[in-house]
Every structure is written in structure tokens, then in C-alpha cells.
Amino acid sequence: MGRLGVLAGPGLFGGMFELKGYRNPVLVSSADGVGTKLCIANALGIHDTVGADLVNHCINDIFTCGADPLFFLDYFATGKLNPQVCAEVIKSMAEACMQNNTALIGGETAEMPGMYKDSDYDIAGFIVGCVEKNEIIDGQKIKESDVILAMPSNGLHTNGYSLARKIMGNSSKALNTYHTELGSTLGQEFLKIHRCYYRELKPFTKFIHGMAHITGGGLIENTPRILPDNIAAEFDVASWKIPPIFKMIQKKGKVNWHEMYRVFNMGVGMVVFVSKEDSIDILSKLSDAFIIGRAVARKANNNQVILKGIKK
Amino acid sequence: MGRLGVLAGPGLFGGMFELKGYRNPVLVSSADGVGTKLCIANALGIHDTVGADLVNHCINDIFTCGADPLFFLDYFATGKLNPQVCAEVIKSMAEACMQNNTALIGGETAEMPGMYKDSDYDIAGFIVGCVEKNEIIDGQKIKESDVILAMPSNGLHTNGYSLARKIMGNSSKALNTYHTELGSTLGQEFLKIHRCYYRELKPFTKFIHGMAHITGGGLIENTPRILPDNIAAEFDVASWKIPPIFKMIQKKGKVNWHEMYRVFNMGVGMVVFVSKEDSIDILSKLSDAFIIGRAVARKANNNQVILKGIKK
Numbered sequence: 001m002g003r004l005g006v007l008a009g010p011g012l013f014g015g016m017f018e019l020k021g022y023r024n025p026v027l028v029s030s031a032d033g034v035g036t037k038l039c040i041a042n043a044l045g046i047h048d049t050v051g052a053d054l055v056n057h058c059i060n061d062i063f064t065c066g067a068d069p070l071f072f073l074d075y076f077a078t079g080k081l082n083p084q085v086c087a088e089v090i091k092s093m094a095e096a097c098m099q100n101n102t103a104l105i106g107g108e109t110a111e112m113p114g115m116y117k118d119s120d121y122d123i124a125g126f127i128v129g130c131v132e133k134n135e136i137i138d139g140q141k142i143k144e145s146d147v148i149l150a151m152p153s154n155g156l157h158t159n160g161y162s163l164a165r166k167i168m169g170n171s172s173k174a175l176n177t178y179h180t181e182l183g184s185t186l187g188q189e190f191l192k193i194h195r196c197y198y199r200e201l202k203p204f205t206k207f208i209h210g211m212a213h214i215t216g217g218g219l220i221e222n223t224p225r226i227l228p229d230n231i232a233a234e235f236d237v238a239s240w241k242i243p244p245i246f247k248m249i250q251k252k253g254k255v256n257w258h259e260m261y262r263v264f265n266m267g268v269g270m271v272v273f274v275s276k277e278d279s280i281d282i283l284s285k286l287s288d289a290f291i292i293g294r295a296v297a298r299k300a301n302n303n304q305v306i307l308k309g310i311k312k
Numbered sequence: 313m314g315r316l317g318v319l320a321g322p323g324l325f326g327g328m329f330e331l332k333g334y335r336n337p338v339l340v341s342s343a344d345g346v347g348t349k350l351c352i353a354n355a356l357g358i359h360d361t362v363g364a365d366l367v368n369h370c371i372n373d374i375f376t377c378g379a380d381p382l383f384f385l386d387y388f389a390t391g392k393l394n395p396q397v398c399a400e401v402i403k404s405m406a407e408a409c410m411q412n413n414t415a416l417i418g419g420e421t422a423e424m425p426g427m428y429k430d431s432d433y434d435i436a437g438f439i440v441g442c443v444e445k446n447e448i449i450d451g452q453k454i455k456e457s458d459v460i461l462a463m464p465s466n467g468l469h470t471n472g473y474s475l476a477r478k479i480m481g482n483s484s485k486a487l488n489t490y491h492t493e494l495g496s497t498l499g500q501e502f503l504k505i506h507r508c509y510y511r512e513l514k515p516f517t518k519f520i521h522g523m524a525h526i527t528g529g530g531l532i533e534n535t536p537r538i539l540p541d542n543i544a545a546e547f548d549v550a551s552w553k554i555p556p557i558f559k560m561i562q563k564k565g566k567v568n569w570h571e572m573y574r575v576f577n578m579g580v581g582m583v584v585f586v587s588k589e590d591s592i593d594i595l596s597k598l599s600d601a602f603i604i605g606r607a608v609a610r611k612a613n614n615n616q617v618i619l620k621g622i623k624k
Binding site for chain 2: 038070
């Protein structure tokens with residue numbers, strides 16, 4: 001049996017969660033990892049951020065359906081257990097869980113010599129949330145002329161690290177180099193914690209027609225998941241400033257701009273479809289949200305994502 | 313976002329599960345891996361069993377509380393994705409889920425060059441089940457003179473592989489050697505699928521006072537999890553035949569017998585505490601269950617597990 005939870009409900013075993021107060025509960029779950037962002041953490045010996053990355057990523061994923069997070073479990077696998085490293089990783093998960101009212105209910109620590117090199121480790125996270133059946137957000141309410149709001153990302157979040165590392169380097173030297181454009185070292189930029197949007201956007205769920213978490217696949221692949229067949233999303237690329245890290249990667253790697261928007265979030269962490277009327281109120285209450293585009297009628301079999309003004 | 317489920321509920325997204333028909337639902341969850349049993353699968357190139365190991369292990373874990381499995385998610389991480397291997401692993405998960413009325417609701421496939429060697433892979437599983445609050449089995453009903461029933465394991469299940477491989481070898485040659493005692497090759501013995509006890513024991517849950525899934529830690533460490541403080545479990549080691557594989561490991565590795573019972577299941581997959589009266593009916597209906605011991609009064613601060621007749 002796995003490690004028992006640190007926040008089990010009163011009078012219950014670890015691993016248990018009493019579901020209360022829902023009429024027609026729909027459980028929403030997701031499994032994820034943080035990919036090769038772990039290689040950066042390992043190269044720098046910084047282990048108190050990737051756990052929060054994982055939790056925040058998972059919460060954003062299930063929140064796109066309108067679900068509130070209930071509980072989280074982790075899997076920590078390593079070649080040879082370094083208890084201090086493991087404790088730092090789990091502590092950062094626990095803190096991110098706590099910030100989002102989510103119980104860290106259990107997990108598994110696996111020591112697998114021969115599978116992982118020495119103290120290398122991988123982590124996976126599993127989250128369960130809940131939403132009332134009649135409050136599920138699934139994009140079906142998205143209609144022509146809806147406004148698309150964007151919430152900025154604060155960096156790569158947890159996607160695109162294999163390409164980013166290939167281009168920018170993964171050595172101590174590369175990661176510890178200070179870049180004026182970034183205002184930090186490359187390593188500090190790379191380890192910025194994936195931003196969680198749950199608490200900021202939660203007050204507006206009843207106005208939201210659809211939401212997409214911009215992870216691997218970028219705006220191009222994540223937005224269509226929630227669009228009705230007859231709708232396309234038109235993003236105005238001039239409506240936001242692409243953060244310096246993405247420009248550096250593009251320039252150094254001579255990456256095709258379309259590919260950049262397919263691999264990276266390009267500065268956009270979440271897109272939210274709302275009516276034009278509601279957008280005004282929401283924008284006035286969310287200091288860093290901005291209008292990134294609009295829902296338009298889709299021309300037969302055309303792409304569902306239009307990047308207006310993208311560089312060739 | 314992760315891979316969406318193959319069995320999402322009607323009209324819902326992948327990753328969603330509508331919870332119906334419970335009065336006071338308590339969600340029971342567990343995260344687990346299959347440890348270095350994966351190294352055997354990799355060495356032999358057999359990938360259609362470890363997925364079922366993972367599912368069955370997870371179902372047994374949550375069933376110890378009386379929970380019915382609802383849905384399962386997986387994490388599959390590899391250095392370089394071999395789609396056929398991945399498909400075989402996931403298919404074996406899907407089959408085990410299906411056999412146990414569990415929805416394989418989603419998962420994540422992560423390609424992490426630099427973290428895993430080539431097509432080496434690790435898998436983790438995450439299960440959510442549900443039990444009515446007033447039907448939770450937590451061992452608190454266990455009383456002196458209760459009978460302990462055992463369900464046989466069919467091999468190592470998913471624990472003790474690091475020690476077993478060290479002693480018996482992990483080379484193709486060692487794994488492909490036929491052993492008369494086993495009636496199979498070592499590799500075939502090692503890859504036997506972790507037995508799931510859910511369907512067999514489910515009809516008897518209302519008679520069960522406590523249940524322990526015998527995983528890493530063996531009878532010695534898993535049984536105390538569910539015992540009230542004033543109760544000890546007395547196992548009669550002569551009551552069952554230790555399967556040949558454990559004897560071979562013990563002999564070849566000259567492993568201390570107490571250590572054997574702490575690392576391996578020794579032929580016992582699940583122990584079930586019931587009243588003496590109910591045990592008769594249950595035994596008559598479960599063809600391979602047997603009486604392995606009894607609950608006794610615990611002498612102050614003594615061990616909670618007594619292995620009567622263990623070889624020194």
C-alpha cells in the first residue's frame with residue numbers, strides 16, 4: 001500500500017474523502033507529470049518548486065470543466081531515495097494543495113534501482129475534483145461573438161522543456177547564466193512555478209462558456225478541445241507581449257513561429273470564453289486578464305484556431 | 313492536459329465520472345506503481361501483464377476499506393515512446409479495469425528523454441473508489457477469537473522484486489531457465505499477474521471485520537494497519553504451503569525467514585478477519601480460502617503480529 005495522506009478526513013483512514021453537499025456530483029480527475037522540467041530541477045539541485053508545478057497544473061486541468069479540486073495523490077519514483085529531496089518535493093506539493101483547499105490525501109514513494117539513475121526522480125500527480133452536473137463547463141455554450149479572455153502565464157509552466165533545453169542548454173553553466181532580458185538566470189526563469197488560476201477565476205464560473213488550459217500543444221491544440229464544431233477561435237497575436245524567454249528560444253533555435261505557438265504557451269496560461277457583456281465586469285475585477293480574441297463562425301472544415309498577425 | 317479516457321461516461325468529457333446512488337459517499341483513493349517488476353517485463357520484452365498488475369494492486373488496496381472501484385487513471389513515462397509497447401501496457405490495464413467494472417477514465421503519457429533510458433518506462437496507477445460511510449471496513453470490529461481467513465497469492469504479486477532479482481538474477485538467461493519446482497521458467501513465474509480479490513470477496517463485505525492486502529512489508533507490516541490496539545494477529549505458519557518460488561529465493565539467498573515474511577507475501581495475498589460463525593459459510597463458498605490464524609488479545613506493547621511456527 002502507498003503512503004497514507006497527511007490530511008485525511010477526521011475519523012477516516014488516509015486515502016478517504018467524504019463527499020458532502022453535492023446534489024448531482026460529477027467527479028473530474030486528471031493525471032499528469034511535469035516532464036523534463038525535472039531535469040532542470042535536478043541539474044540545479046532545487047527541489048522545492050516542481051511539486052507545486054504538478055499540483056497547479058492538475059488543478060488548472062480539472063478546473064476547465066468548472067470542478068473544484070477535492071484531493072490530490074502523488075507518485076514519487078527514484079533510483080535511490082534521498083529523503084531530504086523527497087521531503088522538499090512533497091512539501092511543495094502540500095503547500096500548493098493547501099493554497100487551493102485541496103487535501104494531499106496520499107501517495108506512493110517507489111525506490112527502483114536500475115530504473116532511475118541514482119537519486120534522479122520522476123513525479124506524477126493525480127487529482128480528483130467535483131462539479132455539479134448542471135454546472136459543468138464544456139464549451140457547448142460558446143457562441144459567435146463571444147470574447148476570449150486570457151490569463152497570462154509566468155513562463156513555460158510545465159511544457160516545452162525538451163525543446164527549450166535543447167536550444168538553451170541544460171548545463172549548470174547555461175542555467176546559472178544571468179540574462180538581462182529575463183532579469184534573472186536562465187535556471188530561475190525555467191523553474192518559475194506553473195501558475196494556478198483556480199482561485200482567481202472561480203468567482204466567475206457561472207459566466208464562463210468555456211475554458212482551455214494552455215499546456216503542451218499551445219493555443220493551437222488546446223483551444224479546439226472545447227470549441228463547438230461550428231466555432232473557431234480567432235486570436236489577435238498583437239494583443240499581448242510575448243515574454244522574453246519565448247523570444248530568446250525562437251531566436252536562438254530559429255524555431256518556426258507556428259511551431260512556437262504549438263509547443264509553448266507563449267505567455268498565455270488559460271483562455272476563457274465569455275459573452276461580450278460579461279467580459280467588461282470580469283476584466284474590471286481581474287487585474288491582469290486581457291482580451292486576446294473572439295469566437296467566430298468557422299468556415300467549413302477550416303482550422304478552429306486562427307492566429308491573426310502571426311509572423312511567418 | 314493528459315490523455316483522455318477510453319470509457320468516459322455518456323455525454324461527459326473524458327476524466328469525468330458521475331457519482332450516483334450513494335447516500336453518504338466516502339471516496340477512497342490510492343496511488344501505486346509496480347516497482348522493479350517492470351525490469352523483468354523489460355528484460356523479457358513482455359508488456360501485456362504489468363498494466364493488469366497495477367490495476368489489480370490498486371483495486372485490492374481500496375477494497376480493504378470496503379470500497380468498490382469506480383475509475384482508474386494511469387501515468388506512463390518513457391525515454392522514447394514505443395507506441396506498440398505503450399499500447400500493450402494500456403490494453404492490459406483496460407482489460408483488468410473491465411473485469412472489475414472500473415472505468416479507465418484517463419491518463420498521461422510522458423516522453424522524457426534524459427530521464428529514462430531509451431524505451432524503458434515506468435507506470436503509476438491511480439484509483440478512486442467509493443463506499444457508504446456506514447459500511448467502511450476499518451478493522452475496528454475485529455475482536456478476540458475472530459478467525460483470520462487467507463486468500464492465496466499466485467506469486468510475488470508486485471512486491472519484493474528488487475531482492476528477488478538480486479538473488480535469482482535478471483538476465484535473459486536466468487529468466488528463461490526452466491525450473492521443475494516452478495513448472496515454468498523463472499520469468500514466467502515472476503510475471504504472473506497480481507491477483508485481484510475484489511470480485512470474490514465482495515459478496516462477503518458485510519461479514520468482514522477487517523482486511524489487509526499483503527504487499528511490501530508482508531504479513532508483518534500490513535496486518536497491523538487494521539488491528540485495534542488491544543488485538544494481535546496470530547498466524548499459524550503451518551496452515552499453508554509456502555509456494556516454491558519463495559523457498560527458492562530463501563534457499564539461494566540464505567535470507568533470514570523473518571525477513572522473508574517482511575519482504576514477500578509468502579503465498580498470502582489478502583487476510584480477512586471474520587467471526588468464527590461466519591467463517592464457516594464463507595469458507596464453503598470460496599474454494600481456495602483457508603484459515604490462517606486468529607485474533608488474540610495483545611499482551612501489553614508486544615508485537616501485533618505473531619508468526620507461530622516460523623523457522624529460525
